[in-house]
Amino acid sequence: MSSLSVNSELVFYINGKKIVEKNADPEEMLLAYLRRKGFFATSVFSTSNHTDVTTFLLFYDHLHDRLFKLKMNACLQPICSLHGAAVVTIEGIGSTKTKLHPVQEHIAKAHGSQCWFCTPGMVMSMYTLLRNNPQPTMEDIRETLGGDKQICILMDLIYIFRSMNSNAEHKNLKILFSFF
């Protein structure tokens, strides 16, 4: 990722807060790091590449002068690869303590969850989609949520698709995070 300067400290952001790690473990994955630091809503289904997306990543590529807004598998992302990037977890976009993000609210109201284990992943997938494309089509939504293995609520996805679609098309989402 970005190489602003040669540095022995790992510097990145989680939910807008600057993190400086002096002795970052090169083998440590973001998932383990997040859970260690108390971000418990990010969880793991399996450590292979075709499941679960639970965090949102923002980084600025100096070489190509571009801002990337991506979703990623926290279980496969080494923290050292995140130097200079901003990571957003579900706790960062909304909660019952602060205020629910519209994506969270929609899923809850549409009965879009049963045991809720996969829901953070779905929320972050949708959040990423909306950050990149505020007016997604049904096909975009289907594509985006396809990677999350929600066995029990596959049917409920229909409700969510419909509610997300109305969310995307009729609401004007405010972007809650500013860049560093």
Add this chain to the structure above:
Amino acid sequence: TLSQPCLHISSIDASVALAMSGVITFISAKDVPGQNRRLWFNNPEELFAEEEVICVGQIIGAIVAETREQAKRAAEQVAITYQDIQPAFFTIEVFEAIEHQSFFDPKRKLERGNVEEGFKKADHILEDELYMGGQEHFYMETQGLIAIPKAEAGEMELYVASQHAAYTQEVVGITLGIDSNKITCHVKRLGGGFGGKVMKIASLSAIAATATYKTGRAVRCVLERGDDMLITSGRSPFLGKYKVGYMNDGTILAADITYYSNGGCTLDESSFIMEKALLHMDNGYKIPNLRGHGLVCKTNLPSYTAFRGFGGPQGLTIIEGVLHEVATRCGLPAHQVRDINMYKDEKCYTHHKQLFSPRDMVQCWNECLEKSDYTHRCLSIEQFNAHNHWKKRGISIVPLKFGIGFSKGFYNQVAALVNIYKDGSVLISHGGTEMGQGINTKAIQIASRILKVPMSSIHIKETCTGNVPNAAPSAASFGTDAVGMAVKNGCEKLMRSLEPLIKKHPQYTWQQLVVEAYCQKISLSATGFFMGPHTSLDWEKSEGNAYYYFTFGACCSEVEIDCLTGDHENIRTDIVMDVGRSINPALDVGQVEGGFVQGIGLYTIEELQ
């Protein structure tokens, strides 16, 4: 894990592993303070393999380390030497187990009428077989637990992902040689259970508890997905060999079906699963002469276990396959043949002589036919198929009769503890487990209705063996039935004792009432209990009321198959399900849909290697 089953363990050497950084200890059979072997309904279950390994994925020992990565690395360094002992067999379709007559006891049989007579009278006889594979639970949250030692008297707290906290408590107690009253299992919620978090989790808990016992430190054990899929296994594959005698109009006079299931290396729940398959072998059909044999094969695979439906789907599938074959051979529409054979009389008896009324099933069937516009769609499908060479469509409608509750009567019981606090808030603790099916939501709804307080004042924190002892597993589609009744019972007890106060002070708010009750020394805590039906089955006589009641439904699906690629698409499905008076329609719809999707997976796209 090793790649070959059926080996004799010669030696275990953990010295290299123990020298690695962060590694605390290695535990195996010899570290178990209580019993390493225990009996489960007269079948031995071993925690750590001591002398012999009988399947791939069997646990021999465990490495305890400071971090997961350190533990993983060290585990690879544990050297175990083996000796080959005997031939291993894995599958029932290769007939290995059947050939070697490797079965578990008991072998079950159910019979009604006279099958031989039926065959004589039939116009045609059909003999064939149908195999259906197993299924992996794939709950989103893998199995895991945390075991925390407490300072005194061997006390231990376990936070477990289990549908049957009481069983985990029991197994940990046996393993450590500690009384149950000192072991507390907590379950807040599960990220999906589907039957997979009942049995194996108890063994995992015992292993973690042994580690805690030995090291005196809290131990966390969470399986990685690959290990979870291997070690905890899934739904048993079934082979059904059948002989059917039927008439030209599709009426089935007699059917003799032998079910073979792959039970894996230990019995686990396989005999109960086979029992349920046999009890559902009639589905919705009044076949007058019916005989079923059930044999659970012992193979060298990780033990197959409970999975949503618990043998019901397997039993139903075979008979539905039979119906379909009969229809094809008669050249009659499948739904017509199903209709002819269906239970219709107001009073019917199942093949295990349980009285029931199929009225609701017939209603579901008719409604499904109507709502799915079955007849018209059949015609348009015929047209489609006539005009399309490489893509073909098909439609099928199937009825359902499914028994609710445990056929092992003693499991049909549950308790709940309802506490009202002086500030008016209510805490409920029940013996069921929340795994996404919404049992907690329904329990709160029930309490709210009876106590006449808003749902926001009622809270369920967790399922805990310290609050409700000896709870049955949350299984058999019975959780809410049982827990709901227990919660109702507890709340009603409280309301009865509060009633005189309510009469005396009708203007009091709930909180004032509660405080007054406290001052009057009226108990604000009650246990509710639900003693469920006395189900049982006499296997010798093939009779007994095996289930509390039956749930009925019907489902119609249209599918398009690509004849060149083999791919298929599910075009439309209509499900009509009788759920009685629903406590929470949103939850119920979610459950029906979720079950349907798991069914699609089971029958069409999932395959265990």
